[in-house]
Amino acid sequence: MVIFTVAYDLKLMTNQSPPLLRWDIFCRVIDNLGDAGVCLRLAADLASRGLQVCLYIDQPAVLKQLMHNATYSKSLSVRLWPEDTESFSASDVADVVIEAFACDPPIAYIRAMAQATKPPAWINLEYLSAEAWVEESHGLPSPHPRYALTKYFFFPGFTPGTGGLLREPGLIDRLETAHIENKDTTFRIFLFGYPQPKVAEWLDRLAAQAEPTLLAIVPCPAQQQVDDWLATHTDTNQLTIAHQPFVPQAKFDALLASYDFLFVRGEDSFVRAQWAAKPLVWQIYPQEEAIHLVKLKAFYDHYLDQGVLTAKQRSIYWQFVSAWNNGNASSNDAVLASTWPKLVEIYPLLLENARVWRNQLLKQRDLVSQLRDFVGHLVK
Numbered sequence: 001m002v003i004f005t006v007a008y009d010l011k012l013m014t015n016q017s018p019p020l021l022r023w024d025i026f027c028r029v030i031d032n033l034g035d036a037g038v039c040l041r042l043a044a045d046l047a048s049r050g051l052q053v054c055l056y057i058d059q060p061a062v063l064k065q066l067m068h069n070a071t072y073s074k075s076l077s078v079r080l081w082p083e084d085t086e087s088f089s090a091s092d093v094a095d096v097v098i099e100a101f102a103c104d105p106p107i108a109y110i111r112a113m114a115q116a117t118k119p120p121a122w123i124n125l126e127y128l129s130a131e132a133w134v135e136e137s138h139g140l141p142s143p144h145p146r147y148a149l150t151k152y153f154f155f156p157g158f159t160p161g162t163g164g165l166l167r168e169p170g171l172i173d174r175l176e177t178a179h180i181e182n183k184d185t186t187f188r189i190f191l192f193g194y195p196q197p198k199v200a201e202w203l204d205r206l207a208a209q210a211e212p213t214l215l216a217i218v219p220c221p222a223q224q225q226v227d228d229w230l231a232t233h234t235d236t237n238q239l240t241i242a243h244q245p246f247v248p249q250a251k252f253d254a255l256l257a258s259y260d261f262l263f264v265r266g267e268d269s270f271v272r273a274q275w276a277a278k279p280l281v282w283q284i285y286p287q288e289e290a291i292h293l294v295k296l297k298a299f300y301d302h303y304l305d306q307g308v309l310t311a312k313q314r315s316i317y318w319q320f321v322s323a324w325n326n327g328n329a330s331s332n333d334a335v336l337a338s339t340w341p342k343l344v345e346i347y348p349l350l351l352e353n354a355r356v357w358r359n360q361l362l363k364q365r366d367l368v369s370q371l372r373d374f375v376g377h378l379v380k
Contacts, residue, residue, distance in 0.1 A: 021379070022052045024094035028081070028103040029059040034266030034285070036062045038166070039100050040249060041268065042125070045168045045368045047073035054094065056081050056105075068248035081106075088112035096375050098123045099151075114147035121378040122149060123371070128156040128165075128267050130298040135161030139374065154374065156367055158302055163374075165271050167366040171253070172358075175275065178254045186212045187344070190244075190259035192269055193222035193283045196324070201337035203229045207239035209344070216244040216259065260347070263324075277358040279343075279350035281324050296325055306360070308353040309346075316342045317350070 023046055027039040040063060043055040057063050058081035082088075088109045097113065097120045099105055105113075113120055124142070138155040154163050187209070203226070206213045217223050223243070230241055247255050252269070256262055256276040264273045265283040273280040282299065284292045300321060304314040316339050323335040343350065 021096055021375075022094040023054070023096045023098065024105075025053065025055045025098045025100060026081070026103055026105045027055065027057045027100045029057065029062050030101070033062060033066065034268050035101060036066060037249060037266075037268030040066055041166045041168070042098075042100075042368065043076055044072055045166065047076035048168065049368065049372075051075065053077070054079055065246070066249045068250075070248055070250035082109065084108075090116040093120055095379060096121045096123065098125050100125050101127055110144075110147065110149070114144075114149055118379075119149055121375045122151045123154050123375065124151050126153055126155045128271070129295050130158050130302050131295060132298070135159060138162050152374075152378070154371060158299070158361065158364075160364060163370050164364045164367045165274075165361060166368065167275065168368075171275060172362065175253060175257050175277075178257060186214050186240075187261070187347075188259045189213065189215045189261045189263065190256060191215060191217040191222060191226070191263045192220050193263055193265045194286070195221045196225050196283070198323075198330075198332035199225050199336065200229050201333040202340060203233075203239065205337045205340050207233070207237040209238050209341075212238045212240065214240045214242060216242045218244045219246050220265070260351075274354075274358060274361060277351075277355045279347070279354050281321050283325055286325075293322075293325060296321070303357055304353065306353050306356040308349055308356055313346055313349065 023043075025039055025043050027035055029035050036057065036059065039055060039057065043053045047053045052075045055063075055076070055078045057078065060078065060080055063078060084106070086106070086108060088106075088111070090112050093109070093112050093116050097105060097109075099122075102124055104110075113122065126137075134155045134157050137153055138157070138161060140153050142151045142153065143149075144151065156163050156165055158165070189206075199222075203215075206215060215226070217226055226241060230236070244255075253272055253275065256264075256269075256272055256278070259278065262273040262276065262278050262280040263283065264270050264280055266285055270280075270282050273282075282296065284296045286292055297318075300318055304317060309317070319335055320339040320343060323332045323339070326332050
């Protein structure tokens with residue numbers, strides 16, 4: 001089922017070399033906005049570079065929310081994830097097939113891939129991680145157990161041995177142009193997160209700060225805990241809590257850049273916070289047996305090691321981040337409340353660290369450029 005599609009004029013591409021490639025992207029939504037957000041950015045970036053892209057997704061309502069009324073390339077179309085009974089022929093198969101986060105395309109589509117005269121380049125776009133093993137796994141092949149097809153693992157990452165990060169052309173220039181300096185003394189905090197039950201003491205601390213603080217929370221599960229605190233505090237002193245309306249993806253970058261400190265979650269907003277070059281607390285998607293905390297630590301080991309912060313300052317930052325990600329631990333609230341003032345005290349250094357980190361990331365080629373080169377070697 002086609003959700004929406006825009007006519008694509010192949011005649012416009014006849015004089016271009018190399019020839020136009022068709023890309024199909026398959027996305028199953030697990031982390032609500034996160035998975036869809038990454039896939040939409042990938043699809044839009046590819047389409048903006050003259051490629052014909054079809055994004056298959058199982059929850060189109062999430063995608064529509066992200067896209068809203070923004071204008072996208074005419075070479076991008078969106079389709080509902082195929083039903084099990086839907087059939088495909090070899091001619092339906094794109095030149096490049098991307099499964100996002102190991103979601104596996106429908107079996108009928110895989111069979112059609114195997115029937116194609118020239119099998120497509122098949123890519124598993126993996127989750128973002130800073131763990132050391134990612135460089136070793138990036139680009140590895142995985143032969144299909146039944147068909148003469150090979151899938152290749154493509155790992156986004158923060159180091160030269162990975163596939164880099166999504167960063168569309170001109171992004172940083174647009175962020176710098178849109179930047180508006182906060183001329184008053186209000187410290188502006190952006191909050192987008194998973195449920196966070198242990199925040200009462202932290203909110204008390206925000207209310208007691210010497211300078212005014214704005215906490216803007218977008219629609220998300222963490223909003224309930226903030227609202228519960230607000231319901232019992234008729235006087236919030238120096239703290240103003242604002243409910244920031246949802247913004248489509250096209251306006252999200254400028255929104256992040258307008259705040260001083262960013263609390264983000266998942267993968268998409270996490271990466272965009274790094275491009276905004278503001279201090280960030282990443283609430284990682286929780287996994288069984290606390291595997292996610294290893295992944296979290298791996299990132300902050302890189303992020304905080306920029307030669308800006310002392311060992312003690314890095315430790316304070318990590319204590320706060322760790323507590324923010326530690327679920328229902330009884331000590332979390334006290335740790336958040338006690339370490340936060342110390343972070344605010346060294347905010348200029350945290351801001352410098354965020355900018356140095358972004359400059360380091362900008363030395364990498366962006367993910368789409370690397371992905372196109374990788375695929376180019378496969379489809380020769």
